[in-house]
Amino acid sequence: MPEAARGSYHHGDLRATLIATAMGMLERGEAFSIRAVAREAGVSATAPYRHFPDREALESALAAEGLRDLAADLAGGRALPRTPEELAEFGVAYVEFALRRPALFRLMFGNECNTDDEERVQAAAAVHELLAAAITGVFPDSDPLDLALGGWGVVHGLAFLYLDRKLSAASTEEVATQVRASVRAVFAARPRT
């Protein structure tokens, strides 16, 4: 890698700059386009194509970073849950991530991902395993795979339903309360006798 040469013809580290710029636009909720990212990075419209073959590749890189952030968010400062109540907090954290960074969350999950991006595949697997481990710790007697999938489904579905305004909620606190209640209710349900 050559030393950065900011201000000269060659940018120095365009790839990283493009990712950072694009991520910033996502956080600000702005629409996203290769050209817009290039513009904001102060570079010609075609320069990004030297570093990403197409738009999807840039999105994949952002998604991978988002998945790592999500995993860190879920794991960070929190022990693996041991009770349904603690598990519910895990789910709340998942949904809150989605609401805090909606555009990024959609990029991570809201489209068919290409399985070519090794980095992205690995980051997704890490999230999957983290959720599975959380569930297995709380419900050791159940089939871990089935239950982990169901548990992921609950929080993932709720996240998207709130994101897409299919459920009304006045505030993020209200969302958290509702998610907590729903996760607990599902895992505590008893069929009619």
Add this chain to the structure above:
Amino acid sequence: MPEAARGSYHHGDLRATLIATAMGMLERGEAFSIRAVAREAGVSATAPYRHFPDREALESALAAEGLRDLAADLAGGRALPRTPEELAEFGVAYVEFALRRPALFRLMFGNECNTDDEERVQAAAAVHELLAAAITGVFPDSDPLDLALGGWGVVHGLAFLYLDRKLSAASTEEVATQVRASVRAVFAARPRT
């Protein structure tokens, strides 16, 4: 309403034709644009704007139709479930709808919906109520709202995870088996003693 005048200057029933054409393109998995729909309907690129103020309005109309189809699909030829097993089949039907008509399902759920379209809001509410009724019938002792939300979350989340290829599955049969197992597992989970 004037009589149809096919072949003449005025189309006769462009609005319905546009919806049908667009729905056909969705089913075929084709990309979707106002211009492409107009082209396929044999009409100028700007004609659709006489019937839909913008692209989102057309999408909303399609989404409303899709929501009605989903409700009919779930309710049709099936009594409300009385056991967790029957409830799981309800969930399987939800996910199978998503996999059978992926582009439509994304239109229905995969974006912030505008709450202006009265028809769409009503269709969405019907689906919501149907799911809530299904769950309440199986688990009469739980808080119906919390549980209905959680149950919707499970199937909705699984539907999107499969749609987005976050979960691998070789066939729709395999998906159905997995969804069935996961829904049952969630509602049967018992925490560590």
Add this chain to the structure above:
DNA sequence: GGTCAATGTATGCGGTGCTCACATTGAGCC
């Protein structure tokens, strides 16, 4: 039969992703 609102068309603007030919330059070799 004339009028008018509804509904079609043609043209054009600014945006997009992406390709291709060309420019610049830093690094490595002599």
Add this chain to the structure above:
DNA sequence: GGCTCAATGTGAGCACCGCATACATTGACC
């Protein structure tokens, strides 16, 4: 130090998009 070359930037251009605006056609009603 100068040459060469691959990496990485630029610019012009294509086909497409959503949408606005001005204009054309026509069926329904008086």
